[in-house]
Amino acid sequence: MKALCLIIALFSFASVSFTSVATEPALHPELEIFRPFLESHWEGDLTEPGKVKKMIDRSIWSRALNGQAIKTVHSINDGEYGGETMIFWDEKQQKIAYYYFTTAGFYTHGTMNYDKATKAIEALENVENNAQGITQVRSHSVLDQSGTLEVSSEYLQKGQWVKGHSALYKRVPKTEVKFR
Template identity: 45%
Template sequence: MTHFKALFLALLLCSFTFSYADENNLTLDKELAIFLPYLGTWQTDFKVVSGAKPVQDVGRWERTLNGKAIRTMHSINEGEYGGESTIFYDSKKKSLVFYYFTTAGFYTKGTITVLSPTQFVAYEEVTGSKEGVTKVKSTSDLKDDKFIVSISYLKKGEWTKPEQRIYTRSTKAVKFK
Protein backbone atom coordinates (compact mmCIF):
# COMPACT_ATOMS: atom_id res chain seq x y z
CA MET A 1 0.00 0.00 0.00
CA THR A 2 2.86 2.42 0.79
CA HIS A 3 4.30 1.86 -2.71
CA PHE A 4 0.92 2.78 -4.21
CA LYS A 5 0.74 5.99 -2.13
CA ALA A 6 4.25 7.02 -3.22
CA LEU A 7 3.40 6.37 -6.88
CA PHE A 8 0.13 8.28 -6.55
CA LEU A 9 1.93 11.23 -4.90
CA ALA A 10 4.57 11.28 -7.67
CA LEU A 11 1.87 11.27 -10.36
CA LEU A 12 -0.02 14.01 -8.55
CA LEU A 13 3.12 16.19 -8.33
CA CYS A 14 3.90 15.63 -12.02
CA SER A 15 0.38 16.56 -13.09
CA PHE A 16 0.50 19.67 -10.86
CA THR A 17 3.82 20.72 -12.41
CA PHE A 18 2.55 20.31 -15.98
CA SER A 19 -0.73 22.00 -15.05
CA TYR A 20 1.17 24.94 -13.53
CA ALA A 21 3.28 25.34 -16.68
CA ASP A 22 0.19 25.20 -18.90
CA GLU A 23 -1.79 27.61 -16.70
CA ASN A 24 1.08 30.09 -16.61
CA ASN A 25 1.74 29.73 -20.34
CA LEU A 26 5.51 29.52 -20.05
CA THR A 27 5.88 30.13 -23.78
CA LEU A 28 6.38 33.11 -26.06
CA ASP A 29 3.87 34.69 -28.42
CA LYS A 30 4.37 33.29 -31.93
CA GLU A 31 5.83 36.61 -33.18
CA LEU A 32 8.59 36.30 -30.56
CA ALA A 33 9.33 32.60 -31.17
CA ILE A 34 12.61 33.37 -32.97
CA PHE A 35 14.01 34.56 -29.63
CA LEU A 36 13.36 31.33 -27.73
CA PRO A 37 16.89 29.93 -28.32
CA TYR A 38 18.40 33.29 -27.32
CA LEU A 39 16.91 33.11 -23.82
CA GLY A 40 19.54 32.81 -21.13
CA THR A 41 22.87 34.48 -20.38
CA TRP A 42 25.63 35.22 -22.89
CA GLN A 43 29.05 36.83 -22.79
CA THR A 44 31.73 38.09 -25.15
CA ASP A 45 35.15 39.68 -24.90
CA PHE A 46 35.51 42.59 -27.33
CA LYS A 47 38.51 42.73 -29.61
CA VAL A 48 40.76 45.47 -28.24
CA VAL A 49 44.16 46.74 -29.30
CA SER A 50 47.14 45.18 -27.57
CA GLY A 51 47.67 46.67 -24.11
CA ALA A 52 44.18 48.18 -23.92
CA LYS A 53 41.84 47.45 -21.04
CA PRO A 54 39.80 44.26 -21.63
CA VAL A 55 36.11 44.77 -22.40
CA GLN A 56 33.60 42.07 -21.49
CA ASP A 57 29.89 42.22 -22.19
CA VAL A 58 27.47 39.99 -20.27
CA GLY A 59 23.87 39.90 -21.44
CA ARG A 60 20.72 38.17 -20.32
CA TRP A 61 17.61 37.49 -22.42
CA GLU A 62 14.40 36.52 -20.64
CA ARG A 63 10.71 36.02 -21.23
CA THR A 64 8.56 38.72 -19.62
CA LEU A 65 4.99 40.01 -19.53
CA ASN A 66 3.47 36.53 -19.81
CA GLY A 67 5.39 35.82 -23.02
CA LYS A 68 4.25 39.04 -24.70
CA ALA A 69 7.76 40.50 -24.58
CA ILE A 70 11.46 39.75 -24.28
CA ARG A 71 13.58 41.64 -21.77
CA THR A 72 17.30 41.96 -22.38
CA MET A 73 19.84 43.40 -19.98
CA HIS A 74 23.57 43.72 -20.42
CA SER A 75 26.53 45.19 -18.62
CA ILE A 76 30.02 45.91 -19.78
CA ASN A 77 32.91 45.34 -17.36
CA GLU A 78 30.59 44.56 -14.45
CA GLY A 79 28.56 47.76 -14.64
CA GLU A 80 30.82 50.41 -16.18
CA TYR A 81 28.10 50.66 -18.83
CA GLY A 82 24.85 48.83 -19.31
CA GLY A 83 21.45 48.82 -20.83
CA GLU A 84 18.08 47.20 -20.82
CA SER A 85 15.57 46.69 -23.60
CA THR A 86 12.09 45.38 -24.12
CA ILE A 87 11.17 43.70 -27.41
CA PHE A 88 7.52 43.19 -28.30
CA TYR A 89 5.20 42.75 -31.26
CA ASP A 90 3.34 45.94 -32.25
CA SER A 91 0.08 44.74 -33.78
CA LYS A 92 -0.67 48.16 -35.32
CA LYS A 93 2.69 48.32 -37.10
CA LYS A 94 2.68 44.54 -37.63
CA SER A 95 6.32 44.61 -36.60
CA LEU A 96 8.70 43.64 -33.81
CA VAL A 97 9.73 46.82 -32.00
CA PHE A 98 11.95 47.58 -29.04
CA TYR A 99 13.18 50.30 -26.73
CA TYR A 100 16.70 50.29 -25.28
CA PHE A 101 17.67 52.43 -22.27
CA THR A 102 21.26 52.90 -21.12
CA THR A 103 23.26 53.91 -18.08
CA ALA A 104 24.96 56.51 -20.33
CA GLY A 105 21.71 58.48 -20.52
CA PHE A 106 20.76 57.85 -24.13
CA TYR A 107 18.07 55.56 -25.47
CA THR A 108 17.06 53.98 -28.75
CA LYS A 109 13.87 52.79 -30.35
CA GLY A 110 13.93 50.35 -33.18
CA THR A 111 12.44 47.62 -35.28
CA ILE A 112 13.51 44.04 -35.85
CA THR A 113 13.15 42.17 -39.13
CA VAL A 114 13.37 38.38 -39.01
CA LEU A 115 15.58 37.08 -41.84
CA SER A 116 15.49 33.35 -41.06
CA PRO A 117 14.65 31.04 -38.12
CA THR A 118 18.04 31.90 -36.57
CA GLN A 119 18.79 35.38 -37.90
CA PHE A 120 17.37 38.88 -37.48
CA VAL A 121 18.39 42.47 -38.16
CA ALA A 122 17.71 45.42 -35.85
CA TYR A 123 17.49 49.06 -36.93
CA GLU A 124 17.67 51.71 -34.19
CA GLU A 125 17.15 55.46 -33.95
CA VAL A 126 19.35 56.92 -31.19
CA THR A 127 18.33 59.82 -28.95
CA GLY A 128 20.79 61.63 -26.69
CA SER A 129 24.15 60.11 -27.74
CA LYS A 130 27.09 62.25 -26.63
CA GLU A 131 29.30 60.59 -29.26
CA GLY A 132 27.15 61.73 -32.18
CA VAL A 133 25.64 58.31 -32.95
CA THR A 134 22.19 58.70 -34.53
CA LYS A 135 21.47 55.20 -35.88
CA VAL A 136 22.55 51.62 -35.26
CA LYS A 137 22.18 48.56 -37.46
CA SER A 138 22.95 45.09 -36.14
CA THR A 139 22.54 41.61 -37.56
CA SER A 140 22.31 38.70 -35.14
CA ASP A 141 22.62 35.00 -35.96
CA LEU A 142 22.55 31.92 -33.76
CA LYS A 143 24.96 29.22 -35.01
CA ASP A 144 26.26 26.21 -33.10
CA ASP A 145 25.05 27.71 -29.79
CA LYS A 146 27.00 30.92 -30.50
CA PHE A 147 25.26 34.25 -30.80
CA ILE A 148 27.06 36.22 -33.54
CA VAL A 149 26.40 39.95 -33.81
CA SER A 150 27.63 42.33 -36.51
CA ILE A 151 27.03 45.97 -35.57
CA SER A 152 27.55 49.32 -37.29
CA TYR A 153 26.86 52.89 -36.12
CA LEU A 154 25.87 56.03 -38.03
CA LYS A 155 28.15 58.51 -36.33
CA LYS A 156 28.42 62.13 -37.40
CA GLY A 157 26.81 61.25 -40.74
CA GLU A 158 29.01 58.25 -41.62
CA TRP A 159 28.56 54.52 -41.02
CA THR A 160 31.33 52.86 -39.04
CA LYS A 161 32.97 49.66 -40.21
CA PRO A 162 30.92 46.72 -38.86
CA GLU A 163 32.24 45.15 -35.66
CA GLN A 164 31.65 41.47 -34.98
CA ARG A 165 31.07 40.03 -31.53
CA ILE A 166 30.66 36.35 -30.76
CA TYR A 167 28.70 35.57 -27.60
CA THR A 168 28.78 32.20 -25.85
CA ARG A 169 26.62 30.84 -23.04
CA SER A 170 27.60 32.15 -19.63
CA THR A 171 26.94 31.70 -15.93
CA LYS A 172 27.98 35.27 -15.11
CA ALA A 173 25.51 37.86 -13.86
CA VAL A 174 24.56 41.17 -15.44
CA LYS A 175 25.66 43.86 -12.99
CA PHE A 176 24.76 47.51 -12.63
CA LYS A 177 26.51 49.90 -10.27
Protein backbone atom coordinates in the same frame (compact mmCIF):
# COMPACT_ATOMS: atom_id res chain seq x y z
CA MET B 1 3.06 -1.10 4.13
CA LYS B 2 2.50 -2.33 0.56
CA ALA B 3 -0.41 0.09 0.24
CA LEU B 4 1.80 2.98 1.42
CA CYS B 5 4.48 2.05 -1.15
CA LEU B 6 1.82 1.83 -3.86
CA ILE B 7 0.43 5.27 -2.93
CA ILE B 8 3.92 6.80 -2.92
CA ALA B 9 4.67 5.17 -6.29
CA LEU B 10 1.40 6.49 -7.76
CA PHE B 11 2.06 10.03 -6.52
CA SER B 12 5.61 9.87 -7.84
CA PHE B 13 4.34 8.73 -11.23
CA ALA B 14 1.63 11.40 -11.25
CA SER B 15 4.08 14.19 -10.42
CA VAL B 16 6.45 13.01 -13.16
CA SER B 17 3.56 12.87 -15.64
CA PHE B 18 2.30 16.34 -14.75
CA THR B 19 5.81 17.79 -14.91
CA SER B 20 6.47 16.33 -18.35
CA VAL B 21 3.13 17.63 -19.64
CA ALA B 22 3.74 21.17 -18.37
CA THR B 23 3.93 23.70 -21.17
CA GLU B 24 6.38 26.50 -21.65
CA PRO B 25 5.22 29.94 -20.49
CA ALA B 26 3.17 31.84 -23.07
CA LEU B 27 5.01 34.15 -25.43
CA HIS B 28 3.59 36.40 -28.13
CA PRO B 29 3.75 34.32 -31.36
CA GLU B 30 5.87 36.95 -33.13
CA LEU B 31 8.45 36.74 -30.33
CA GLU B 32 8.87 32.95 -30.50
CA ILE B 33 12.10 33.39 -32.48
CA PHE B 34 13.67 34.60 -29.22
CA ARG B 35 12.64 31.60 -27.11
CA PRO B 36 16.11 29.97 -27.43
CA PHE B 37 17.59 33.06 -25.69
CA LEU B 38 15.16 33.16 -22.79
CA GLU B 39 15.99 32.41 -19.17
CA SER B 40 19.64 32.20 -20.09
CA HIS B 41 22.80 34.10 -19.32
CA TRP B 42 25.25 35.17 -22.02
CA GLU B 43 28.80 36.48 -22.13
CA GLY B 44 30.70 38.05 -25.02
CA ASP B 45 34.11 39.60 -25.47
CA LEU B 46 33.81 43.04 -27.12
CA THR B 47 37.54 43.78 -26.86
CA GLU B 48 38.71 45.51 -30.03
CA PRO B 49 41.70 43.97 -31.84
CA GLY B 50 44.96 45.43 -30.57
CA LYS B 51 43.41 46.77 -27.34
CA VAL B 52 44.78 45.61 -24.00
CA LYS B 53 41.76 46.43 -21.87
CA LYS B 54 39.16 43.67 -21.97
CA MET B 55 35.52 44.59 -22.62
CA ILE B 56 33.38 41.73 -21.29
CA ASP B 57 29.64 42.01 -21.86
CA ARG B 58 27.25 39.96 -19.71
CA SER B 59 23.53 39.74 -20.36
CA ILE B 60 20.37 38.04 -19.19
CA TRP B 61 17.30 37.46 -21.37
CA SER B 62 13.87 36.94 -19.81
CA ARG B 63 10.19 36.79 -20.65
CA ALA B 64 8.34 39.95 -19.55
CA LEU B 65 4.82 41.35 -19.29
CA ASN B 66 3.07 37.97 -19.41
CA GLY B 67 4.90 37.05 -22.59
CA GLN B 68 4.02 40.23 -24.48
CA ALA B 69 7.66 41.36 -24.32
CA ILE B 70 11.20 40.18 -23.77
CA LYS B 71 13.55 42.03 -21.46
CA THR B 72 17.31 41.96 -21.76
CA VAL B 73 19.69 43.50 -19.26
CA HIS B 74 23.43 43.77 -19.93
CA SER B 75 26.53 45.38 -18.55
CA ILE B 76 30.07 45.74 -19.77
CA ASN B 77 32.92 45.35 -17.28
CA ASP B 78 30.59 45.03 -14.31
CA GLY B 79 28.76 48.30 -14.84
CA GLU B 80 31.19 50.48 -16.74
CA TYR B 81 28.38 50.71 -19.30
CA GLY B 82 25.08 48.90 -19.59
CA GLY B 83 21.50 48.97 -20.61
CA GLU B 84 18.07 47.43 -20.62
CA THR B 85 15.99 46.52 -23.66
CA MET B 86 12.29 45.78 -24.05
CA ILE B 87 11.45 43.86 -27.23
CA PHE B 88 7.80 43.57 -28.30
CA TRP B 89 5.51 43.05 -31.28
CA ASP B 90 4.34 46.40 -32.64
CA GLU B 91 0.91 45.77 -34.07
CA LYS B 92 0.77 49.08 -35.94
CA GLN B 93 4.09 48.54 -37.74
CA GLN B 94 3.61 44.77 -37.98
CA LYS B 95 7.22 44.39 -36.85
CA ILE B 96 9.27 43.38 -33.86
CA ALA B 97 10.17 46.65 -32.15
CA TYR B 98 12.30 47.59 -29.17
CA TYR B 99 13.51 50.33 -26.88
CA TYR B 100 17.00 50.30 -25.37
CA PHE B 101 17.92 52.53 -22.42
CA THR B 102 21.56 53.02 -21.40
CA THR B 103 23.66 54.08 -18.44
CA ALA B 104 25.31 56.64 -20.76
CA GLY B 105 22.12 58.71 -20.91
CA PHE B 106 21.06 57.94 -24.47
CA TYR B 107 18.38 55.59 -25.68
CA THR B 108 17.48 53.89 -28.93
CA HIS B 109 14.32 52.61 -30.59
CA GLY B 110 14.07 50.44 -33.62
CA THR B 111 12.72 47.42 -35.41
CA MET B 112 13.98 43.95 -36.25
CA ASN B 113 13.48 41.59 -39.17
CA TYR B 114 14.03 37.85 -38.96
CA ASP B 115 15.25 35.89 -41.98
CA LYS B 116 14.01 32.30 -41.60
CA ALA B 117 16.42 30.96 -44.23
CA THR B 118 19.59 32.27 -42.57
CA LYS B 119 18.14 32.51 -39.02
CA ALA B 120 19.56 36.03 -38.89
CA ILE B 121 18.08 39.04 -37.12
CA GLU B 122 18.65 42.39 -38.78
CA ALA B 123 17.98 45.47 -36.65
CA LEU B 124 17.88 49.17 -37.43
CA GLU B 125 17.56 51.64 -34.59
CA ASN B 126 17.48 55.38 -34.16
CA VAL B 127 19.71 56.78 -31.43
CA GLU B 128 18.58 59.71 -29.27
CA ASN B 129 20.93 61.96 -27.23
CA ASN B 130 24.23 60.28 -28.09
CA ALA B 131 27.25 62.42 -27.16
CA GLN B 132 29.45 60.95 -29.93
CA GLY B 133 27.09 61.98 -32.72
CA ILE B 134 25.75 58.49 -33.43
CA THR B 135 22.23 58.75 -34.87
CA GLN B 136 21.57 55.19 -36.10
CA VAL B 137 22.81 51.64 -35.54
CA ARG B 138 22.48 48.63 -37.85
CA SER B 139 23.15 45.19 -36.42
CA HIS B 140 23.22 41.61 -37.60
CA SER B 141 22.80 38.65 -35.21
CA VAL B 142 22.82 34.90 -35.78
CA LEU B 143 22.42 32.07 -33.27
CA ASP B 144 24.29 29.14 -34.82
CA GLN B 145 23.79 25.39 -34.34
CA SER B 146 26.40 25.25 -31.55
CA GLY B 147 24.48 27.84 -29.53
CA THR B 148 26.91 30.69 -30.17
CA LEU B 149 25.39 34.10 -30.83
CA GLU B 150 27.35 36.16 -33.35
CA VAL B 151 26.63 39.90 -33.31
CA SER B 152 28.08 42.69 -35.44
CA SER B 153 27.07 46.31 -35.87
CA GLU B 154 27.82 49.58 -37.58
CA TYR B 155 27.00 53.14 -36.56
CA LEU B 156 25.86 56.17 -38.50
CA GLN B 157 28.13 58.75 -36.91
CA LYS B 158 28.26 62.32 -38.15
CA GLY B 159 26.73 61.22 -41.46
CA GLN B 160 29.13 58.28 -42.11
CA TRP B 161 28.61 54.56 -41.51
CA VAL B 162 31.49 53.24 -39.37
CA LYS B 163 32.31 49.78 -38.06
CA GLY B 164 30.78 49.18 -34.65
CA HIS B 165 31.30 46.40 -32.17
CA SER B 166 31.24 42.69 -32.87
CA ALA B 167 31.33 39.71 -30.56
CA LEU B 168 30.65 36.05 -30.14
CA TYR B 169 28.38 35.39 -27.19
CA LYS B 170 28.17 32.06 -25.40
CA ARG B 171 25.72 30.80 -22.84
CA VAL B 172 27.30 30.76 -19.41
CA PRO B 173 26.18 29.49 -16.01
CA LYS B 174 24.19 31.98 -14.02
CA THR B 175 26.01 35.31 -14.13
CA GLU B 176 25.33 38.62 -12.47
CA VAL B 177 24.70 41.74 -14.50
CA LYS B 178 26.09 44.59 -12.40
CA PHE B 179 25.49 48.32 -12.51
CA ARG B 180 27.42 50.92 -10.54
